[in-house]
Amino acid sequence: MPVKRVAITTGGGDCPGLNAVIRAVVTVGKLKYGWDILGVEDAMNGLIDPAYHSPHGNVWLDLAATRGILSRGGTILGTSNRSDPFRFVVEDPSGKRREEDVSDQVMANIAELGIDAMISIGGDGSMRISSAFIDKGLNVVGVPKTIDNDLASTDQTFGFDTAVGVATDALDRLRDTADSHDRVMLCEVMGRDAGWLALHAGLAGGADVILIPEIPYRVEPIANAIRERRRAGKNYSLVVVAEGARPEGGEASRLEAQLGEMPRLMGAAQRVATALKSHLDAEMRVTVLGHIQRGGSPSPFDRVLATRYGVAAAELVAREEFGKMVALRNGEIVSVDLQAAAAAPKLVDPEGQLVGQARALGVSFGD
Ligand code: F6P
Numbered sequence: 123m124p125v126k127r128v129a130i131t132t133g134g135g136d137c138p139g140l141n142a143v144i145r146a147v148v149t150v151g152k153l154k155y156g157w158d159i160l161g162v163e164d165a166m167n168g169l170i171d172p173a174y175h176s177p178h179g180n181v182w183l184d185l186a187a188t189r190g191i192l193s194r195g196g197t198i199l200g201t202s203n204r205s206d207p208f209r210f211v212v213e214d215p216s217g218k219r220r221e222e223d224v225s226d227q228v229m230a231n232i233a234e235l236g237i238d239a240m241i242s243i244g245g246d247g248s249m250r251i252s253s254a255f256i257d258k259g260l261n262v263v264g265v266p267k268t269i270d271n272d273l274a275s276t277d278q279t280f281g282f283d284t285a286v287g288v289a290t291d292a293l294d295r296l297r298d299t300a301d302s303h304d305r306v307m308l309c310e311v312m313g314r315d316a317g318w319l320a321l322h323a324g325l326a327g328g329a330d331v332i333l334i335p336e337i338p339y340r341v342e343p344i345a346n347a348i349r350e351r352r353r354a355g356k357n358y359s360l361v362v363v364a365e366g367a368r369p370e371g372g373e374a375s376r377l378e379a380q381l382g383e384m385p386r387l388m389g390a391a392q393r394v395a396t397a398l399k400s401h402l403d404a405e406m407r408v409t410v411l412g413h414i415q416r417g418g419s420p421s422p423f424d425r426v427l428a429t430r431y432g433v434a435a436a437e438l439v440a441r442e443e444f445g446k447m448v449a450l451r452n453g454e455i456v457s458v459d460l461q462a463a464a465a466a467p468k469l470v471d472p473e474g475q476l477v478g479q480a481r482a483l484g485v486s487f488g489d
Contacts, residue, residue, distance in 0.1 A: 266463070
């Protein structure tokens, strides 16, 4: 029996380009294959409970629903990073909250809705969830998104290029004001446990110090790099701090994990600034870019990548090649094993070319 009904979900933190994927899947699915396409609301929430409705609601998507969304940030389906069906937070009658496995309920709802296959657009968390559903027999195709660019098996996730652009623009602005005031500007960027965003934005923005989770830092080398610049007549410095950066022998700054959630990273740049105070006589200011990096219109690169991913995902479903994730390899869109991609994150290689080239430019990694 050929595929007739496809569900599409966007899971985890949003990023620019999600709508471009949805548009591409719907266009190919409708025009070429005549599928019914269910847009699932808020990640897996609409499959845990099909009657669940926040402002969005599950919706059968047609061409009209996806018109004009290519350039829009966010996701028309809504998303969530608290809808993992394998550790879903439920409340008992006494008001006590606990995590429960509701994945069988999802499988039953999918059967009830007559869904033949699911396209899961997400980052590492969504791919891990998809991987567990593959084990339960669900026909899944994955599409890799995230501003963190930390998904294995693909050269790049969509959303990353736009976020690098936003962070680079911020660094350009910080340089102007740092120069005027002879200040040390510390700029915290996202990326979770991977330093890709900090490294790329730092290079694009001409940062003097880049601190990434993969290279634990010490304060003295950072202070030395800034002093060295001063001796060379440069009275300001730009320090990019990945939110997951950690001191040698220490941990990243994170908040306590809430039920059903990953622990949130917070305070990395302020921590470096505070530590630097006793080493350096300099005016310092901290800027945390936060979710500004996640919003806005996707860059042309991300629009093209997301569109290519969407077309390729639809074709995989049509060919019934399930358990795969679309990926970018050397400029070509290919398909890879989804479970292998979900198994481990892609981190910056401290000995790799990019770090080496940054060091050649005199960038300090605080080590
Ligand atoms: O994974 C994307 C990301 O933006 C990370 O860079 C960041 O640590 C996290 O999501 C923030 O999540 P939330 O939106 O829940 O604060």
